[in-house]
Amino acid sequence: MAELMDKVKRVFGFSDEYDYDDYPENEFIEENSIEEQPSRTNKSKKQGFNTLKAADMIISVHEPLSYDESPKIVDDLRANKSIVLNFEQLDIDIKRQIFDFVSGALYALDGKIQKVNKDIFILAPENVEIDGLKEELKNSGMFPW
Template sequence: MSMKGKFKNLFGLEDEYEIIHEEIEEQGQYETNEQEEKSNVVSLKSVQSSSKVVLCEPRSYNEVQEIADHVVNRRSVVMNLQRLDAQQARQIIDFMSGTVYAMSGHIRKLGSQTFLCTPDHVEISGNITEVMEEYDSDQRW
């Protein structure tokens, strides 16, 4: 019984029926609040098992579809493009940029020819600065 109901009952201002009705309404509010709290529970195990990082070192442009499939399947990808010529590496970066954009993800340069592609649920923080001792305009992205 609420404080308001006890006060009214003490002075006989309301019938017992109306006080019971108030109690039932209060109990219904508590039950709906408990149901709302239960729906906000998220299992951490499912979040941890879905996070994966794939390391790729493609040798030709033909492997770009497999790399893009990893991002589409919500996996982060680290690409090392050192074994490719400049034109194929640039084509892979263009393709992966489109894939990452379509997935609302991110692409970051980690090194001179190393890139990180992440889907939307992965947040990237921080910056890696690159000191270029030998500047090669053909390799610059």
């Protein structure tokens, strides 16, 4: 009668006996044998890059009168502000100096520049795209230049 009860228990899964032959033997792994996986972070990503909300995006307008105002323009770029740069009131030499300074900073910050007209430029930080709408508006007669 005990054998019958053991068979019934095995059928319903209540048996105390286990079949160890069906499972592979556990292998012992030494702690030193585990290889460290290389970091999966992309090292080409910039450190400290902050994503901005729409409320944080600011467009700053600069009309510099001297070369001394160039660092202020670059500081705004570093603060992830888009800039409208107006050179209309400057001599050609000062305009070139400021443009060279700002262009170098844009390159270092992976920024973008778009010419609006002869003396007005749009400068954008890395996280802002400048759309090429100027050509479309020029073809439709919106821009006289």
